[in-house]
Every structure is written in C-alpha cells, then in structure tokens.
Amino acid sequence: MAIPAIQLSLSGERFQVLYTIAGDKQEALEKAEAICVEQTVEFPQDLLPPGSLRDEILGRIEAFHPVDRDHYQAWVSYAVDIAGSELPQLLNVIFGNTSIKPGIRVERLELPQCLLDAFKGPRFGRSGLRQFLKVYDRPLLCTALKPMGLGPKDLAHLAYQFALGGIDIIKDDHGIADQSFSRFKERIQLCAASVEKANRETGLGCIYVANIMAPFDQIMDRAKYAKAEGAKGLLIPPGLVGFDLMRCLAEDDNLALPIIYHPAFQGSFVTSKEQGISPYVLMGQLCRLAGADCSIFPNYGGRFSITREECQAIVEGSEVPMGHIKPIFPTPGGGMLADLKPEFRQMYGTDVIYLIGGGMFRIGPDLVSNCRIWLEQVGGIRS
Amino acid sequence: MAIPAIQLSLSGERFQVLYTIAGDKQEALEKAEAICVEQTVEFPQDLLPPGSLRDEILGRIEAFHPVDRDHYQAWVSYAVDIAGSELPQLLNVIFGNTSIKPGIRVERLELPQCLLDAFKGPRFGRSGLRQFLKVYDRPLLCTALKPMGLGPKDLAHLAYQFALGGIDIIKDDHGIADQSFSRFKERIQLCAASVEKANRETGLGCIYVANIMAPFDQIMDRAKYAKAEGAKGLLIPPGLVGFDLMRCLAEDDNLALPIIYHPAFQGSFVTSKEQGISPYVLMGQLCRLAGADCSIFPNYGGRFSITREECQAIVEGSEVPMGHIKPIFPTPGGGMLADLKPEFRQMYGTDVIYLIGGGMFRIGPDLVSNCRIWLEQVGGIRS
Numbered sequence: 001m002a003i004p005a006i007q008l009s010l011s012g013e014r015f016q017v018l019y020t021i022a023g024d025k026q027e028a029l030e031k032a033e034a035i036c037v038e039q040t041v042e043f044p045q046d047l048l049p050p051g052s053l054r055d056e057i058l059g060r061i062e063a064f065h066p067v068d069r070d071h072y073q074a075w076v077s078y079a080v081d082i083a084g085s086e087l088p089q090l091l092n093v094i095f096g097n098t099s100i101k102p103g104i105r106v107e108r109l110e111l112p113q114c115l116l117d118a119f120k121g122p123r124f125g126r127s128g129l130r131q132f133l134k135v136y137d138r139p140l141l142c143t144a145l146k147p148m149g150l151g152p153k154d155l156a157h158l159a160y161q162f163a164l165g166g167i168d169i170i171k172d173d174h175g176i177a178d179q180s181f182s183r184f185k186e187r188i189q190l191c192a193a194s195v196e197k198a199n200r201e202t203g204l205g206c207i208y209v210a211n212i213m214a215p216f217d218q219i220m221d222r223a224k225y226a227k228a229e230g231a232k233g234l235l236i237p238p239g240l241v242g243f244d245l246m247r248c249l250a251e252d253d254n255l256a257l258p259i260i261y262h263p264a265f266q267g268s269f270v271t272s273k274e275q276g277i278s279p280y281v282l283m284g285q286l287c288r289l290a291g292a293d294c295s296i297f298p299n300y301g302g303r304f305s306i307t308r309e310e311c312q313a314i315v316e317g318s319e320v321p322m323g324h325i326k327p328i329f330p331t332p333g334g335g336m337l338a339d340l341k342p343e344f345r346q347m348y349g350t351d352v353i354y355l356i357g358g359g360m361f362r363i364g365p366d367l368v369s370n371c372r373i374w375l376e377q378v379g380g381i382r383s
Numbered sequence: 384m385a386i387p388a389i390q391l392s393l394s395g396e397r398f399q400v401l402y403t404i405a406g407d408k409q410e411a412l413e414k415a416e417a418i419c420v421e422q423t424v425e426f427p428q429d430l431l432p433p434g435s436l437r438d439e440i441l442g443r444i445e446a447f448h449p450v451d452r453d454h455y456q457a458w459v460s461y462a463v464d465i466a467g468s469e470l471p472q473l474l475n476v477i478f479g480n481t482s483i484k485p486g487i488r489v490e491r492l493e494l495p496q497c498l499l500d501a502f503k504g505p506r507f508g509r510s511g512l513r514q515f516l517k518v519y520d521r522p523l524l525c526t527a528l529k530p531m532g533l534g535p536k537d538l539a540h541l542a543y544q545f546a547l548g549g550i551d552i553i554k555d556d557h558g559i560a561d562q563s564f565s566r567f568k569e570r571i572q573l574c575a576a577s578v579e580k581a582n583r584e585t586g587l588g589c590i591y592v593a594n595i596m597a598p599f600d601q602i603m604d605r606a607k608y609a610k611a612e613g614a615k616g617l618l619i620p621p622g623l624v625g626f627d628l629m630r631c632l633a634e635d636d637n638l639a640l641p642i643i644y645h646p647a648f649q650g651s652f653v654t655s656k657e658q659g660i661s662p663y664v665l666m667g668q669l670c671r672l673a674g675a676d677c678s679i680f681p682n683y684g685g686r687f688s689i690t691r692e693e694c695q696a697i698v699e700g701s702e703v704p705m706g707h708i709k710p711i712f713p714t715p716g717g718g719m720l721a722d723l724k725p726e727f728r729q730m731y732g733t734d735v736i737y738l739i740g741g742g743m744f745r746i747g748p749d750l751v752s753n754c755r756i757w758l759e760q761v762g763g764i765r766s
Binding site for chain 2: 002003004006008009010034038039040041042043044047048052053056057081082084086087088089091092093095096097098099100101102144146147148149150151154158173174175177178179180181213214215216217237239240241242243244245247248263264265266267268269270271272275276277298303304305306334357358361362365367
C-alpha cells in the first residue's frame with residue numbers, strides 16, 4: 001500500500017465550521033463530504049488506509065440540515081491538531097481550497113478553548129479601549145484623514161481640527177500610504193503632534209491611528225516608528241498584508257497599541273451570500289482572533305450594498321462568547337451622513353464606533369463645529 | 384474651504400485597470416465613476432477643490448464599452464504616484480474598497496514600465512526554471528506530498544519514490560504545515576535528503592519545494608531553514624500570508640529559490656464572473672508581479688468548477704508581455720487523472736507544469752512506476 005496505515009496520538013479535541021452550501025439535498029451532502037476531504041487529507045478517500053487518517057485527520061460532518069429548498073448547512077469538525085497553533089494554517093483548514101469551489105460559504109466558527117488558548121485576541125477590546133480613551137458611556141466617534149493627495153501638513157491640520165472638535169479616534173485613510181507627495185514619516189510626526197497639541201488645549205484624549213501598511217519587510221519598522229512618534233493605534237488591512245501580521249502587532253507587548261481592522265481587498269469574501277465568508281465570521285470572529293480591537297465595515301444605507309442583517313451579524317460576531325477573546329467594537333462607516341439616523345442608534349446601541357469620513361465635511365464650513373455637532377448626537381463631549 | 388486646493392508635481396505616468404461592471408449603461412457608468420473616487424480620494428467629489436486632487440489624483444475613465452446588455456467594461460487610469468513602489472498599496476488602488484461592491488471585477492492590468500521597474504518579478508520564470516531543472520523540451524511534472532497526517536519519515540519515503548520515478552518538482556501539500564504529528568524541521572530535513580538521495584541514484588535533478596507557511600514572525604526563518612537544509616523551492620499561498628511576502632522571498636538574493644504560488648484562501652476572488660479578480664490577473668499578472676515562477680490553479684474537468692476558458696486566460700496572463708517581468712509556468716492541478724488528455728496537451732503545449740496529486744496513486748500499486756508512466760506521457764525521462 002502506497003500510504004501506510006498510521007495511528008496518531010492526537011488531542012481528541014475538534015473545532016467546528018458551519019458551511020452554507022448551495023444545492024439540493026444530495027448535491028449539498030456531496031459537497032459537504034468533499035469539504036471534509038479537501039480541507040484535510042486532500043487525497044482520494046478510497047485510497048486512504050484505515051486508522052487515524054480516516055478516523056481523525058479527515059473532516060467529519062457533525063450536523064446537516066436544510067436552510068431552504070436550495071441551501072443546506074453542514075457543521076464540519078476538524079482535529080485541532082491539524083491547525084496547530086498557527087493562524088494561517090487555521091484559516092487554511094477553515095477555507096483554503098474550498099474557497100475555490102462556488103456555492104460554499106463559511107457561516108460560523110466554534111473553536112474550543114484549547115485552540116483559543118493559542119491566541120491572545122484583542123489587547124484592549126471594548127472595555128480596554130474605553131479605558132484607553134477614557135470615554136465610558138456613549139458611542140465613540142472616528143474619522144479619517146483624507147483625501148489622498150494632501151501632504152503631511154494639510155493632513156495634520158485636518159487632524160488638529162478633528163481633535164479640537166472632540167473626535168475620539170482620528171485614523172489615516174487606508175489609501176494614505178508612503179507616497180512621494182505625502183511621506184509616511186513626516187505624516188506620522190505631524191499628525192501625532194497635532195492631535196497632541198489639540199488634546200492639551202481641550203483636555204481630551206483623542207488618539208491618532210496610523211496606517212502602517214507597507215512592504216512585508218518594512219511593516220514592523222513602520223509600526224515601531226508610529227509608536228515612537230506618538231501614534232496611539234494602528235490601522236491594518238489583513239487583505240493586503242495578511243491576518244497573521246495583525247495578530248503579531250496586537251500581541252506585541254512593546255507596541256501595546258489598539259488595532260483597527262480595515263476590510264480593503266477582502267470584499268470578495270462578503271459580496272455574495274452564496275460563497276465566501278460571512279461578515280459574522282470575517283469581520284467578527286476572525287478579526288477578534290487576529291487581535292483587532294475595532295472592526296471597520298460598510299454600514300447599510302451608505303454607498304456599499306451591505307444589508308442591515310449583515311451589519312447586525314457583524315455586531316453579533318464582535319461579541320459572541322469566545323473564551324478569553326474579548327468583544328470588540330463594530331465600526332460602521334462608508335457613507336455615514338451628517339446626521340445619525342435613529343435606526344442606527346437603536347441597532348448599534350452604545351458599544352459602537354461611528355466612522356464618519358466625507359460626511360464630516362457636509363454639515364457646514366467649519367470642521368471643528370461639525371465634529372461638535374456629531375459629538376452632540378452621540379451624547380456630548382463630557383461622558 | 385476645508386480641503387485646500389493643491390498643485391502637485393507628479394510623474395504624469397498612469398497605470399490602467401480594466402473593470403467589468405454589471406448593470407445597464409447608466410448604472411455601469413455610475414459605478415465606473417464611483418470607482419474613480421473610491422480607489423483614490425475616497426471623498427465627496429463635489430467637495431474636492433480644483434487642482435491636482437481633481438485633475439491627477441482622482442481615477443479617470445479612459446474607455447467605456449459594452450460587453451453585452453448587462454455588462455460594460457471601463458478602463459480606469461490612476462497616477463502611478465499613488466501606488467508608489469509598494470505592492471500592497473498597488474493592490475489597494477486596484478481593488479481595495481471596490482472589492483466590497485458587488486458586480487465589479489478586475490479584468491486586466493496595464494502597468495507602465497516606470498511602475499514595473501519597482502518590481503523584480505520572478506527570479507527564474509520559464510526559461511530560468513528550465514535551466515535550474517535542466518529539462519528543456521517537455522512539460523514538467525509536479526506532485527505533492529500528502530495526505531496530511533503522515534509523519535516526516537513517511538512523507539520523505541513518498542518523496543524518495545516520486546524522485547526515483549523522475550518527477551521534476553516534489554512539493555509539500557499546502558496543508559502540510561508544522562503540526563504535532565509532522566514537524567516542519569524534521570520534514571524539511573528528511574524530504575530534502577530523500578530527494579537528494581534519489582537524484583544521486585537517477586542522475587536527475589528533481590527538486591523538493593517546501594511549504595513554509597508560518598506565522599508572520601517565523602516565515603523568513605522557515606524560508607532560510609528550508610534553503611539551508613536543501614529545499615530547492617518555496618511554496619507560498621499569498622491568500623494566507625500576503626502577496627508582498629511572496630515578492631520579498633522572490634527578490635531575496637540569499638534565498639534565490641524558485642517560488643510556487645498556491646491559491647488557497649483566494650478562491651473567493653475567482654468563483655464569480657460578476658465580481659472579484661479575473662484568473663488572468665490573479666493567477667497570471669499579479670502572481671508574476673509578486674515573483675512567482677509557477678502559478679498553481681485548478682484545472683478544468685477536475686474537482687473544481689473552473690472553465691477551460693478561464694484556464695486559457697491564466698495561460699495568457701502568465702505570458703503576456705510585462706516589460707522585464709518574466710513569463711511563468713501555468714501549473715494546472717486539482718484532480719488531474721491518471722492519463723493526460725489530448726486536449727490538455729493541445730491547450731497547454733510544452734510550457735506547462737502538470738501537478739498530479741492523488742492521481743499519481745491511481746495507476747497501479749507501485750509509485751515509482753506510476754511516475755514513469757506519467758513521465759512517458761509528457762515526453763520521457765531524457766529530455
């Protein structure tokens with residue numbers, strides 16, 4: 001026999017992934033069985049010898065039920081041992097090759113404590129970030145430095161006005177990188193200093209969050225530089241730099257900064273309900289596992305086509321119990337207008353960060369006043 | 384005015400992205416205009432002052448034409464200066480936020496030489512890899528070490544048999560990571576040594592390609608370790624570790640190893656024709672820009688649902704002129720059976736690597752013979 005029969009000493013613990021599968025019952029069941037093979041042995045099942053390969057390494061369908069006539073859901077379990085304690089390999093087992101098969105979506109994760117133990121999760125989470133900001137009882141406000149094209153001085157002047165106006169978190173727009181017309185180092189210095197100056201004047205604790213996206217071999221240096229120059233948080237797009245980089249930054253005790261997740265280049269996971277990864281998992285569970293304290297996503301009713309239900313699902317994924325992995329802030333943005341709709345207040349409640357970009361410029365000509373008007377809407381400057 | 388009017392000194396050079404957009408003419412044109420904003424200033428267009436922000440930073444529709452009644456295509460150009468010389472930011476400009484909008488697909492890239500100059504591309508490419516392997520005039524054969532669950536000794540024994548049988552490239556399966564039952568270091572040592580031993584016996588130059596996927600802070604060490612222990616290539620899944628890591632590894636003169644791209648966790652880009660990134664760009668143009676020498680993709684007619692036309696498009700993307708960026712090997716796999724269909728020969732010609740995994744076990748009980756039978760199909764052992 002080409003493949004030897006083996007008996008492994010595994011932990012016996014398994015994690016579970018809920019997949020939504022398009023098709024009639026027979027098709028969906030066949031696809032679920034194919035997932036069990038594809039995500040593990042990736043080998044013709046009939047050529048597998050008896051023993052651990054079949055009994056433990058192979059994925060296992062734990063439950064299978066209909067959603068509607070054309071969709072079924074399967075809970076598939078995997079030995080925790082095949083993911084080890086490494087995030088890239090965990091993601092690989094959850095959806096690596098199966099991502100290439102249409103009509104299959106990752107819907108939920110159930111990770112046992114022994115697997116969660118491999119990850120620290122968000123350093124701050126909701127309550128930690130509130131302590132960091134000293135704002136305890138109202139929604140938080142975030143805005144973005146843009147448009148791309150402005151130089152460091154102009155961006156810093158915007159930052160100063162936003163901070164004077166009482167915004168809690170001022171982040172670089174995700175497209176503000178290290179460009180000839182706006183260099184990373186100068187921008188970090190000037191923006192961090194501007195926010196600090198405004199804080200001295202207001203007595204508030206606004207933080208500047210730096211976009212440190214960079215080539216692989218420069219990104220840790222940018223993070224250290226940002227910290228040294230006074231940035232108080234890091235903006236990370238895992239679609240462009242990898243989920244595990246975010247985990248590394250979050251777990252780094254020398255940085256010890258809040259992390260904001262940005263969904264750039266990951267939209268293809270969530271633009272179809274028939275495939276990809278649910279917003280609940282991608283922007284909720286995975287973000288937390290990878291150490292984000294805030295998860296940016298497009299709010300419904302803005303310029304993206306996400307639904308209210310999907311936003312609600314992200315909120316749920318941001319707080320569903322996951323052992324020691326803290327709940328994080330849902331951070332809806334992307335076309336938030338000049339006023340806060342009552343339905344947003346109702347849905348998001350208090351534990352939310354509203355990300356207002358262009359909308360911050362819409363109210364009137366004075367940015368500082370605009371910020372204060374927004375702040376009044378979420379409960380006022382003294383919280 | 385909140386946003387100052389500015390005049391920048393930019394290069395004047397622009398790169399172009401072809402997007403396919405779902406919708407009627409009016410809708411598609413509006414979506415194209417939205418792309419110009421979303422991928423650059425990400426700011427209300429009516430609030431932009433005159434000057435460089437409007438004239439140069441903003442994306443520009445260079446051409447717009449129908450594909451069919453419900454689909455249009457737009458060539459959008461961007462100032463090369465906004466991508467700088469950084470791959471993550473280039474990807475961000477191409478598809479960052481727009482990935483979140485349904486009905487938009489990246490179809491083609493046109494990158495001017497000044498932008499290509501920022502990237503070395505594949506170190507080997509087709510002709511370099513042929514010289515490295517000393518196989519000049521037939522398709523190459525690749526197989527994968529699996530199933531997951533086997534220990535280093537069993538995997539090394541498989542590697543030995545494959546190498547004896549004359550396979551050109553033996554790679555770790557992408558799910559073979561660093562697991563309690565199969566540790567990375569021992570696997571690399573034993574597999575590299577086995578292949579070397581077989582090469583001494585056969586006089587051939589089979590190479591062992593190591594899967595070095597790892598946490599962010601360990602991956603360069605794994606690459607160095609693999610090289611030091613005799614691995615002659617690296618397997619990289621950019622969906623799990625980031626495209627720019629692949630570029631870094633490819634450009635590292637101390638490693639100087641062939642790079643094989645693996646599509647794990649990137650399937651959601653290509654499972655819909657209505658959105659995401661075309662296989663031509665993802666597995667062709669982007670792979671090359673990021674330094675892969677071989678691009679693995681699921682062959683049509685196997686267990687994935689990719690079409691013949693998409694495979695053909697990947698071949699085209701793997702060789703379309705891109706300045707000094709070399710053509711690379713299309714590497715179809717994923718359910719290749721025991722015999723090479725004439726239509727594959729016809730379509731892929733000579734410059735292809737066939738990746739045969741489980742199919743290598745299907746021909747008969749003796750792996751070495753099975754390899755030789757495969758080798759005969761592509762032109763025999765002496766090339």
